Amino acid sequence: xxxxxxxxxxxxxxxxxxxxxxxxxxxxxxxxxxxxxxxxxxxxxxxxxxxxxxxxxxxxxxxxxxxxxxxxxxxxxxxxxxxxxxxxxxxxxxxxxxxxxxxxxxxxxxxxxxxxxxxxxxxxxxxxxxxxxxxxxxxxxxxxxxxxxxxxxxxxxxxxxxxxxxxxxxxxxxxxxxxxxxxxxxxxxxxxxxxxxxxxxxxxxxxxxxxxxxxxxxxxxxxxxxxxxxxxxxxxxxxxxxxxxxxxxxxxxxxxxxxxxxxxxxxxxxxxxxxxxxxxxxxxxxxxxxxxxxxxxxxxxxxxxxxxxxxxxxxxxxxxxxxxxxxxxxxxxxxxxxxxxxxxxxxxxxxxxxxxxxxxxxxxxxxxxxxxxxxxxxxxxxxxxxxxxxxxxxxxxxxxxxxxxxxxxxxxxxxxxx
Numbered sequence: 153x154x155x156x157x158x159x160x161x162x163x164x165x166x167x168x169x170x171x172x173x174x175x176x177x178x179x180x181x182x183x184x185x186x187x188x189x190x191x192x193x194x195x196x197x198x199x200x201x202x203x204x205x206x207x208x209x210x211x212x213x214x215x216x217x218x219x220x221x222x223x224x225x226x227x228x229x230x231x232x233x234x235x236x237x238x239x240x241x242x243x244x245x246x247x248x249x250x251x252x253x254x255x256x257x258x259x260x261x262x263x264x265x266x267x268x269x270x271x272x273x274x275x276x277x278x279x280x281x282x283x284x285x286x287x288x289x290x291x292x293x294x295x296x297x298x299x300x301x302x303x304x305x306x307x308x309x310x311x312x313x314x315x316x317x318x319x320x321x322x323x324x325x326x327x328x329x330x331x332x333x334x335x336x337x338x339x340x341x342x343x344x345x346x347x348x349x350x351x352x353x354x355x356x357x358x359x360x361x362x363x364x365x366x367x368x369x370x371x372x373x374x375x376x377x378x379x380x381x382x383x384x385x386x387x388x389x390x391x392x393x394x395x396x397x398x399x400x401x402x403x404x405x406x407x408x409x410x411x412x413x414x415x416x417x418x419x420x421x422x423x424x425x426x427x428x429x430x431x432x433x434x435x436x437x438x439x440x441x442x443x444x445x446x447x448x449x450x451x452x453x454x455x456x457x458x459x460x461x462x463x464x465x466x467x468x469x470x471x472x473x474x475x476x477x478x479x480x481x482x483x484x485x486x487x488x489x490x491x492x493x494x495x496x497x498x499x500x501x502x503x504x505x506x507x508x509x510x511x512x513x514x515x516x517x518x519x520x521x522x523x524x525x526x527x528x529x530x531x532x533x534x535x536x537x538x539x540x541x542x543x544x545x546x547x548x549x550x551x552x553x554x555x556x557x558x559x560x561x562x563x564x565x566x567x568x569x570x
Contacts, residue, residue, distance in 0.1 A: 171500030173507045174198070174515050185536050187512060194512040195540045197530045202366050202487055203382075203458050204535030205447050206407035214446035215439045222438045230257075231424065231431045237441040241410070244448050248383050251393055251414035255423060258436050260361055260401045260411045262429040264290030267413060268328065270426040271355065271397070274298040275323025278312060278354075280330070280340075281305045287328050287359055299323070306340060309348060316352035325352065331360025331385035331400075332367065335516065335525065336481040337488030339363070342391045349395055356396045360385045362488060365405020365451075366459065375456050376463035377485060382455055402440070406447040409440040462487055462534040465541050469532060472545045476552045490516065491548075492527040499526055502551070509547040 169175055173189070181188035184207060187196045205211050218237065226235050238256060245254045257263055268277060268290035277291045277299050295301040300321055304312040306329070316325060327349055329340055342358070349356040368379040369387040379388050382405060386398055393414065401411040413423075424430050466487045473480050473489070482489050493499060499517045506513055506528070514529035521527075530544070 172503040172515050172517075174503045174512055185533065185540055189512075192507070192510075194507070194510045195536075195543055196512045197532065197536075197544060198512050198514045199533055200362070200404040200531055201407045201535070202362075202462060202531070202533050203405045203407075203447075203451075203455070204533050205405065205443070205450065207535050208450060211407075211443050211446040211450060214442045218442035219438050224439070225437045226435045228435070229430070229432055230435060234435075235438075235441070237438070237445065238435075241441065241444050241448075242412075244445070245412055246414075248381065248448070248451075249398065249414050250383065250387060251398065253417040253420050254412050254414050255420045255430070256410055256412045257427070257429045258409065258411065258433055259403070260359065260399060261286045261289075262433060263399055263411055263413055263427075264359070265293055266290075266427040266429055267399075267423060268326065268357070269294040269297050269299070270423060271357070272299045272324050272326045276300040276302060276319055276321055276325050278302045278304055278315065278325070278327045280328065282333055282335070283328055283330050284334055284359055284361070287330075287357075291328060309344060313348050313352070316348065316354060319352075325354035326357055327354050328357045329359070330362075331358050331398075332363035332484070332486050332488070334362055334488065335490050335521065335529065336484075337362070337486040337490070338482065338484045339367075339385060339389070339486075342385065342389045342396075346391055346396060354395075357399065358385065358396065359399045361399075361401045362404055362486070363388070364400035364402075366462070366486060368459075375460040378459045378463050380456055382451060382459060402444050402447070406444055408436075408443040408447065410436045410444055458534045462532065465534070465536055465538075466532045468541050469530065469544060469548075473548065476549060478548070478552050487532040489530040489532070490525075490527050491530065492525065499528070502528060505551060506547065509550070511544060511547050 177189050179187050179189055185196045187194055222235050241256055242254045264286045272294045277294050279288055279291045279301065281303055291301050302315050304315065319325065327345065329345060332339055345356050364384040365382040366378055367385060367388040368381040368383040370379045374380050384398060384400055386393065386396065398414040402408040463485065466485060469489055470482060470485065478491060480489055480491055493502060499515055503515050514531065516529050517526050
């Protein structure tokens with residue numbers, strides 16, 4: 153008999169499951185960026201498929217031949233054997249990123265939980281306060297294996313520098329941050345972090361899950377402030393890979409189950425022994441490997457055009473929110489648009505109004521995020537239509553006019569991508 157498990161965290165998550173139709177939903181049908189849940193059709197602004205590769209016919213068509221060649225799923229851990237698809241992906245990814253080398257594994261969560269402890273050993277891991285929960289989980293696991301764990305804030309890097317200067321513990325020092333932040337959509341100043349890390353003989357570990365595929369290198373031929381090629385935040389800010397380790401994934405922009413770490417070749421060889429997912433985990437399915445390779449081809453031919461569309465649609469939403477005086481922390485112009493709410497208790501009511509209006513969005517509520525940061529998150533994608541964006545804007549206008557828990561501010565935040 154299973155013992156009664158008491159609900160935790162003030163029953164907030166259980167309450168959210170009861171009050172919001174946009175949590176733990178079963179999606180019955182997809183038609184472009186329209187989804188059907190039961191009998192209800194909604195425009196989907198919860199998807200992180202930023203480039204719309206999930207709906208590209210030529211990427212879908214790439215699956216069949218590879219599955220017939222390799223079967224539906226490779227039968228080995230990577231330690232035992234990697235289909236040639238893996239090597240082709242790592243070669244093309246290394247060139248795209250301008251990295252010394254790359255290693256691909258199934259998910260970013262796998263990487264954080266295995267690579268952070270392997271890198272920090274019994275040293276010290278420093279985690280920025282807004283970094284993704286899975287980074288913190290990896291750091292906590294490292295602490296359980298003997299490392300020290302220190303939290304710091306992006307707006308107080310002097311304190312981080314002080315902690316590093318005062319650290320007398322032997323062992324590696326690792327600073328862990330988000331690239332494009334998964335809630336605010338904003339970018340850190342990597343040059344400042346790199347200077348601090350190098351001054352104190354630490355390594356910088358950057359998770360750019362939401363930036364890879366969207367932002368990239370700057371240049372005179374760029375078609376939007378996102379830059380070119382979608383080769384992630386280091387290229388976007390002109391940062392070298394010296395003392396920097398970049399983590400990213402294909403599950404957002406490339407719509408495929410795969411993740412990577414960009415690193416020196418000697419560290420790659422070490423992780424083949426130290427990182428459990430390489431040794432023991434089942435690999436990504438063949439369809440995911442095939443769609444990554446097809447995504448590389450599409451990115452070469454039309455990626456910058458797609459990113460221009462994504463930037464244009466995102467700017468329409470951000471500009472409209474500013475015109476309404478609605479607060480969003482997004483000052484970067486990336487396609488992650490958080491709308492903070494006055495009280496986390498009101499998320500259920502707001503999500504219900506969005507649902508009734510036919511808008512599906514990400515519900516960011518306590519305990520998934522801190523109480524003070526509760527809100528609704530909207531993700532735009534290149535697969536949204538002008539009609540989809542117009543529908544969203546009309547709905548947000550109605551909510552703002554009703555004063556429905558949306559914070560307003562006279563401040564106008566200008567984009568700072570670049």
